[in-house]
Amino acid sequence: MNPAVAPEPTRSLVELKIPARAEWVAVARLAVAAVASRLHFSVDEIEDIKLAIAEACTNCIAHASEDDRIEITSEVFSDEVRVSVRDRSVGHKLGSVEKDGGFAEGKRTEELGVFLIRALMDEVTYSVDAREGTELVMIKHVMG
Amino acid sequence: MDIKVNVRESEGDAYVVDLTGEIDVYTSPKVKDAISELIDQEHYNLVINLEKVRYIDSTGLGVLIGGLKRVREHGGSVNLVCTNPQIKKIFDITGLVKIFGIFDDEQGAMKALV
DSSP: OOTTSOOOOSOEEEEEEEESSGGGHHHHHHHHHHHHTTSOOOHHHHHHHHHHHHHHHHHHHHHSOTTOEEEEEEEEOSSEEEEEEEESOOOOOOTTOOSSSOOOTTSOTHHHHHHHHHHHSSEEEEEEETTTEEEEEEEEEOOO | OOEEEEEEEOSTTOEEEEEEEEESTTTHHHHHHHHHHHHHTTOOEEEEEEEEEEEEOHHHHHHHHHHHHHHHTTTOEEEEEOOOHHHHHHHHHHTGGGTSEEESSHHHHHHTOO
16 A cells, blocks of 8 residues: 555546557556556555556457557546456457466466456456457456 | 576576566567477476566466476476565466475475476
8 A cells, every 4th residue: 555645536547559569568567557556555456457457468469460559548536446458359258267266277378367357356347349349347446 | 678587507407497577478488488498408397486577477377387288298397486475476366376386495496396
């Protein structure tokens, strides 16, 4: 927890677009971590958010061409951060990986990222639209 | 963001891979190359030292899993050195703590190699 940070009085919106390439994922995760640090998350929770956002971007890259972009939108409320990661591709496989039960050795490693997102964030939803692409929305609540 | 990889020979036929930095989708190919090169040279007992790794994601975990599978085919093993609570947590929640030997220091990881 960072006591020096004043509570976010109203909704704040931060948008970032990065090329859908591996070298830009670090920028996305660090930017969202900086946004999340506006709230009273613990260091561990900020790390959870960083990893979840990175996994979401990595998932986008797996389905994107090098010219594509990833849109990362962070909304900061007084008690939660809501992060949307969107790209223009269609067909991410997010629904089949469950949050509970651990990750079996025999599963494909690509599923590991989705498993981590579900385990580290409080709410995860995704939508696929033929025109809009794929959007993954992740929410982390401030505890205590 | 970068990863530094240092490979050194240790006791017996064992090799230690020291990693420093962050392992993500951008840097993990460098780690994969180092581990693959050792295995291609028929070194099947490895200690991966994560003590100076600040961050690891699923691609990094995938590289470690891939290395473990390959050495196991030859009766070898991969042990990890890691004390960073955040990284240990990732191994815990994914259940990978059950398939890797994770040790607090290099001596313990070396001693436990098959």
